[in-house]
Structure formats: C-alpha cells, structure tokens
Amino acid sequence: MxxxxxxxxxxxxxxxxxxxxxxxxIAEEAExxxxxxxxxxxxxxxxxxRQIKKPNSNFGTLIHLVKGSLGTGIMAIPLAFKxxxxxxxxxxxxxxxxxxxxxxDLLVGTAHKACKRYRVPTLGFAETADIVLVNGPSTxxxxxxxxxxxxxxxxxxxxxxxxCLFQIFIATSLRDVINNQLQIAWSTGVYVAIVTVxxxxxxxxxVLKYLVPFSALSNALMIIAxxxxxxxxVNEPVSLDNRNLWPEWNRLPFFISTILFAIQxxxxxxxxxxxxxxxxxxxxTCGVVSQAIAFLSILYIATGFFGYARYGDDTKASITLxxxxxxxxxxxxxxxxxxxxxxxxxxxxxxxxxxxWRRIETKIPEDHHNVAQIAIRFGLMTILTAISVGVPDLQxxxxxxxxFCSSNLVxxxxxxxxxxxxxxxxxxxxxxxxxxxxxxxxxxxxxxxxGTYSSIRRIIKTYE
Numbered sequence: 001m002x003x004x005x006x007x008x009x010x011x012x013x014x015x016x017x018x019x020x021x022x023x024x025x026i027a028e029e030a031e032x033x034x035x036x037x038x039x040x041x042x043x044x045x046x047x048x049x050r051q052i053k054k055p056n057s058n059f060g061t062l063i064h065l066v067k068g069s070l071g072t073g074i075m076a077i078p079l080a081f082k083x084x085x086x087x088x089x090x091x092x093x094x095x096x097x098x099x100x101x102x103x104x105d106l107l108v109g110t111a112h113k114a115c116k117r118y119r120v121p122t123l124g125f126a127e128t129a130d131i132v133l134v135n136g137p138s139t140x141x142x143x144x145x146x147x148x149x150x151x152x153x154x155x156x157x158x159x160x161x162x163x164c165l166f167q168i169f170i171a172t173s174l175r176d177v178i179n180n181q182l183q184i185a186w187s188t189g190v191y192v193a194i195v196t197v198x199x200x201x202x203x204x205x206x207v208l209k210y211l212v213p214f215s216a217l218s219n220a221l222m223i224i225a226x227x228x229x230x231x232x233x234v235n236e237p238v239s240l241d242n243r244n245l246w247p248e249w250n251r252l253p254f255f256i257s258t259i260l261f262a263i264q265x266x267x268x269x270x271x272x273x274x275x276x277x278x279x280x281x282x283x284x285t286c287g288v289v290s291q292a293i294a295f296l297s298i299l300y301i302a303t304g305f306f307g308y309a310r311y312g313d314d315t316k317a318s319i320t321l322x323x324x325x326x327x328x329x330x331x332x333x334x335x336x337x338x339x340x341x342x343x344x345x346x347x348x349x350x351x352x353x354x355x356x357w358r359r360i361e362t363k364i365p366e367d368h369h370n371v372a373q374i375a376i377r378f379g380l381m382t383i384l385t386a387i388s389v390g391v392p393d394l395q396x397x398x399x400x401x402x403x404f405c406s407s408n409l410v411x412x413x414x415x416x417x418x419x420x421x422x423x424x425x426x427x428x429x430x431x432x433x434x435x436x437x438x439x440x441x442x443x444x445x446x447x448x449x450x451g452t453y454s455s456i457r458r459i460i461k462t463y464e
Contacts, residue, residue, distance in 0.1 A: 046115035055277035064272045065292035073262035075318040076398050077300045078307025082315040084255035085244040090301050096259045097297045105283050107414035110421045122274040126151040129417050136420040156352040158405035165397040166341045167388040170195050173338035177331045188392035196385045202346040211346045218343035225336040233306040253451035257402025266409045317394035396459045403451025411444030
C-alpha cells in the first residue's frame with residue numbers, strides 16, 4: 001500500500017495547523033491532490049522545525065528525567081523489596097526498569113515517526129495517541145477521541161492520586177515528629193487537615209514560572225533528605241536473617257506497582273523530549289533515557305536492599321518513616337522530606353488543572369475565570385482531602401497508583417500507539433513485533449486487574 005501525504009499550503013508556504021487537522025489527509029494510492037494541498041516530499045524533519053527558545057542539552061534533559069523519578073517515590077523502594085525479597089527485588093528492579101525504557105522507546109519513537117509522517121514538530125502524550133488512531137485502520141479511527149480523553153483522564157486521575165499520597169506522606173511525617181516531641185496522640189487525619197491550609201495557598205499559583213522556585217527548593221530538600229536517609233541505612237552492619245530472598249506470588253503485583261510508582265516519569269517524558277536541543281539523542285542503547293534509568297536502577301537497588309535489610313517486615317511505605325524516633329537528625333530528615341513534598345504539590349496540581357481548565361475555559365464567561373479557577377481548585381482540594389482523611393494509609397495509595405495508573409500510562413498506551421502506527425505490515429519478520437506487543441499488553445492488563453483488585457481489597461480489609 002502506498003501512502004501519499006498531503007499538507008495544506010498558501011502563498012507564503014505551508015499553512016499552520018494543529019495536530020488534529022492533519023487527520024484523514026492520508027490517501028491510499030492517491031493519484032490526484034485535493035485543491036489547496038501539495039504533496040509531501042518525504043524529507044520533513046520535525047527536529048529541525050522545532051522552534052525552542054531555550055532548548056535543553058543532553059545533560060540538562062538527563063537531570064530533568066532523573067528529578068522526575070527521584071522524588072518521594074524512591075523512598076518507597078524498600079517497600080518493593082519487602083514484597084519482592086532481597087534477591088528477586090534486585091533482579092526485578094532491573095527487569096521493570098528495562099521494561100519501562102522499552103515502553104518509553106515505543107511511545108517516543110512512535111511520536112517521532114508520527115511527527116515526520118504528519119509534518120508536525122512536536123506531539124504530546126494524548127496528542128500522539130489521537131493522531132495515530134485518527135490515521136490508523138478504519139476500525140480504530142472512531143476511538144481516537146476516546147483515547148485522547150482517556151489519556152487526559154488518566155493523567156488527571158494519576159496526578160490527583162499523587163496529591164492524596166503527598167498529603168498523607170506530609171501528615172504522617174508531621175504526626176511522627178510532633179506527637180513524639182509533644183507527647184500527644186493526634187491522628188494522621190488531624191494532620192492532613194492542618195497541612196491542607198498550607199496546600200490551599202500553594203495550589204492557587206497558576207503561572208508555571210512562579211512554581212519553578214518551589215520545585216527547585218523541593219528537589220534540593222529531597223536530595224538532602226535522601227542522602228541523610230542513606231547514611232542511616234549503611235552506618236551500621238545489617239543482618240540478612242529472617243529476610244525474604246524471594247516473593248510470595250500474591251505480593252508480586254505490589255512489588256511491580258511500587259517500582260512503577262517510584263519511576264512515575266512517563267507523564268514528563270514527551271514534554272521533556274520536546275524541549276531538547278538534540279532530541280535524536282533521547283532514545284537508543286546509550287540514549288538519555290537509558291542513562292537516566294541505569295542511574296536510577298543503581299539508586300533503587302541500593303536503597304531498597306539496605307532499607308529492607310535493616311527494617312525487614314517493619315519497612316514502611318516511605319523509608320523516612322522508619323528512621324529512629326529518638327534521633328534529632330532523623331526527625332529533621334522527616335521534616336525535610338515533608339517540606340519537599342509540600343513544595344512539589346503546586347507543580348503536581350498544575351498538570352491536572354491545565355487539562356481540566358482547557359476543557360471548560362470556553363464555557364465560562366471571561367470575567368468569571370478568576371473566581372472559577374479559585375473555586376475549582378478549592379473544590380478539588382476539599383474532595384481529595386476528604387479521601388486522604390478517610391484513607392490515611394500511605395502504603396495503600398502507593399500500590400493503587402502504581403497498579404492502576406502506571407499499568408495504563410506506562411504499558412498499555414505505548415503498546416497501543418506502536419501497534420496501530422505500524423499497521424498494516426511493519427511488524428518485522430514473522431510478525432514478531434505484534435507478538436511482543438500482545439505479550440506486553442496482556443502483562444499490562446494482568447497488572448491492571450490483579451494489582452488494582454489487590455490494592456482496593458487491601459483498602460477495604462484495612463477499614464472494614
């Protein structure tokens with residue numbers, strides 16, 4: 001089948017369009033061009049056509065990727081080892097990180113090829129799925145809009161679950177420190193309500209550049225907290241007695257979902273890649289993504305191994321919560337980690353609000369935009385705070401975020417867009433690519449179903 005790609009032109013050259021406007025401009029074995037369209041010569045380079053004022057270097061991109069996956073999530077890696085065992089945990093982290101790199105390669109690689117085929121310089125996460133399905137087989141075109149809405153919905157849901165998780169993490173950290181110092185017994189829910197007062201101010205910041213200082217401070221505090229935590233884990237010999245080397249089969253979904261929760265950078269992959277000076281260096285065996293995940297794998301294995309080896313079955317959802325309560329340095333570390341999470345919440349709330357506001361902005365009178373923004377942000381925060389007060393267990397949220405959100409965004413969506421884009425005959429010798437993608441999709445569905453079911457069942461069992 002021959003594909004002729006057309007794009008609209010005017011007297012000044014190619015006319016500007018958004019990604020959706022190129023839908024259905026591919027014709028099978030077309031001989032005549034519609035009026036106002038010219039034939040693509042096949043040499044369009046999306047990288048050259050990107051207009052970026054301050055592009056990031058390879059090293060800068062590497063730092064952004066590492067920061068995206070080196071937040072509060074790394075503190076949960078010992079919990080993964082608790083569910084996976086010391087030996088299997090190390091091997092499993094390497095396997096899951098390799099799988100993550102492959103799925104990023106599927107997503108970004110498809111976005112690169114779609115940009116070239118459809119003559120657009122950049123594509124986002126939902127945009128990639130939309131344009132691929134719009135121009136895919138006739139049987140899937142009708143689902144393009146659904147796919148875009150579904151991905152946007154998953155990004156919003158994922159961000160809001162992370163919001164709840166951060167609330168609980170901050171509240172739990174404050175509870176341990178303040179209750180210990182003042183000899184009181186306030187519950188986590190009380191501290192969630194107290195923290196919400198500070199959060200309510202931060203999430204009202206709507207301009208991204210004003211959130212950057214908070215994010216930078218958050219990163220600095222987390223690095224310090226992580227360094228001190230590691231010193232606690234390795235400053236004394238650890239015993240491997242009574243430590244599991246292998247997992248129980250029913251704990252595997254929690255192991256995988258915890259690692260996927262810790263990585264949690266799939267939301268930022270395309271936005272970061274779209275800002276690169278040399279985006280062709282993003283993928284590949286020695287590409288920026290591979291370097292970032294290789295570095296993170298080493299940190300994950302070290303943190304998980306020593307964390308679980310030291311605390312065993314008492315390992316908590318964040319290793320900072322295991323630090324000794326009689327140490328001032330340990331309590332200082334808990335406060336640093338809590339402040340880091342607090343300063344990150346403004347940026348974390350920015351993503352879902354951008355998606356939500358984009359869909360409702362035109363339906364609200366312009367002179368009511370400010371009031372609407374305040375009301376929506378406050379309303380969402382109130383609902384999420386009620387959830388956090390009702391289920392103030394950090395470990396339960398870690399499993400739910402990893403199994404439900406990550407299985408969709410990390411596994412299923414990249415496999416879908418790669419499979420559809422390669423249609424009808426780009427699946428390699430003997431169709432091995434389609435077989436591989438089917439296996440990945442089945443794995444993703446199993447993780448989604450069993451991981452989510454186990455997480456919800458654990459929540460119900462905890463509070464019934």
